[in-house]
Amino acid sequence: MKPKNPLYTRSTCLRQKILLQTRSTHTATAPNQPSQQPPNQTTKIPLHELSPSDLCYYWDTKIPNASQLAYAQKFFQPSRHSPIKLWSASKFRTTPLESTTPEVVFLGRSNVGKSSLLNAVMGQKICWTSSKPGRTREMNAFGIGGLKGGHSRIVLLDMPGYGKASRAEWGVEIMKYLQRRRQLRRAFLLVDGSHGLKQSDKDILSLFRQYAIPHQIVLSKVDKLLARSSRQIKTGASPAEIAALKTLLEELKPVIQPDGRTGGPGALGEIVTCSAETPIGGGEFLGINALRWAILSSTGFDGTIGVKSDAIPSARPVNGPTANA
Numbered sequence: 001m002k003p004k005n006p007l008y009t010r011s012t013c014l015r016q017k018i019l020l021q022t023r024s025t026h027t028a029t030a031p032n033q034p035s036q037q038p039p040n041q042t043t044k045i046p047l048h049e050l051s052p053s054d055l056c057y058y059w060d061t062k063i064p065n066a067s068q069l070a071y072a073q074k075f076f077q078p079s080r081h082s083p084i085k086l087w088s089a090s091k092f093r094t095t096p097l098e099s100t101t102p103e104v105v106f107l108g109r110s111n112v113g114k115s116s117l118l119n120a121v122m123g124q125k126i127c128w129t130s131s132k133p134g135r136t137r138e139m140n141a142f143g144i145g146g147l148k149g150g151h152s153r154i155v156l157l158d159m160p161g162y163g164k165a166s167r168a169e170w171g172v173e174i175m176k177y178l179q180r181r182r183q184l185r186r187a188f189l190l191v192d193g194s195h196g197l198k199q200s201d202k203d204i205l206s207l208f209r210q211y212a213i214p215h216q217i218v219l220s221k222v223d224k225l226l227a228r229s230s231r232q233i234k235t236g237a238s239p240a241e242i243a244a245l246k247t248l249l250e251e252l253k254p255v256i257q258p259d260g261r262t263g264g265p266g267a268l269g270e271i272v273t274c275s276a277e278t279p280i281g282g283g284e285f286l287g288i289n290a291l292r293w294a295i296l297s298s299t300g301f302d303g304t305i306g307v308k309s310d311a312i313p314s315a316r317p318v319n320g321p322t323a324n325a
């Protein structure tokens with residue numbers, strides 16, 4: 001029998017241990033906001049109340065605040081001009097060259113949930129998803145934030161998966177894209193939380209470092225880590241489950257940012273976790289606004305690299321989004 005992934009086994013053990021103890025020293029609050037009273041470890045926090053400080057791990061960047069998350073949600077709100085399918089290409093040489101719009105790319109093993117996550121981010125089922133691995137055979141580009149008669153402001157790319165049922169030549173084309181695409185701002189590497197990092201993920205991480213490609217880890221299908229069934233997750237997550245998730249994220253840190261930087265810069269010091277199949281109300285899904293904010297940060301639409309705020313119509317919250325890093 002194949003041994004279980006150590007990360008997964010660890011999280012399962014942790015969850016069981018903490019649940020058995022019923023009380024633990026962990027709390028669900030952000031480290032810089034200590035709570036007065038330790039919460040009851042078995043009382044669940046409703047899904048819509050789970051914040052990025054519960055679900056994600058920020059050690060080099062700032063946790064997005066409520067106004068930044070609201071801004072991100074509005075930016076990605078579907079309209080007649082967003083999202084739009086821009087192009088598909090199976091070879092790097094057939095990708096359109098003329099565009100200067102900033103791009104981010106979503107990569108990961110087949111079936112990790114890339115297309116589902118992009119649909120949740122874009123608020124529309126525009127990417128093709130499948131329960132069978134290896135069904136996305138082309139790079140598919142989608143435009144976001146377009147205005148009437150104007151161009152999209154961000155391009156999101158859904159890539160063919162690597163690993164089981166993928167083809168070796170796609171890997172070659174993806175590498176060409178990653179190395180040569182000038183408008184690429186960040187590669188988001190999806191890792192299935194319940195499977196952990198596979199060797200193929202570690203290989204791509206080392207290629208990112210080797211070619212100095214800015215990259216960030218996204219843990220997909222976090223519902224599987226927070227609950228045993230899709231019925232259980234509907235009622236929320238307990239502080240103990242959240243603490244177990246935090247431990248798992250902390251264990252990823254030295255792997256994605258190895259010491260010594262021998263092979264080039266590591267991943268961004270921020271891990272976002274999401275579930276494209278866990279509705280939290282209002283047509284939204286768990287953890288998606290934190291990922292949207294990460295996309296805006298990587299492309300300069302969070303105000304860090306001088307994008308004019310009047311270029312973002314009516315999306316500006318009352319206080320405006322605060323620069324993130």
Ligand SMILES: Nc1nc2c(ncn2[C@@H]2O[C@H](COP(=O)(O)OP(=O)(O)O)[C@@H](O)[C@H]2O)c(=O)[nH]1
Pocket residue numbers: 108109110111112113114115116117128129130131132133134135136161220221222223224274275276277278
């Ligand atoms: N439990 C769970 N399943 C998911 C989630 N996202 C996607 N899936 C399932 O995972 C499978 C693969 O999804 P897909 O988006 O096509 O993966 P891709 O090959 O990486 O693009 C499908 O059966 C989805 O229903 C999630 O957040 N939670």
Ligand SMILES: [Mg+2]
Pocket residue numbers: 114115116128129130135136158
């Ligand atoms: Mg896909």
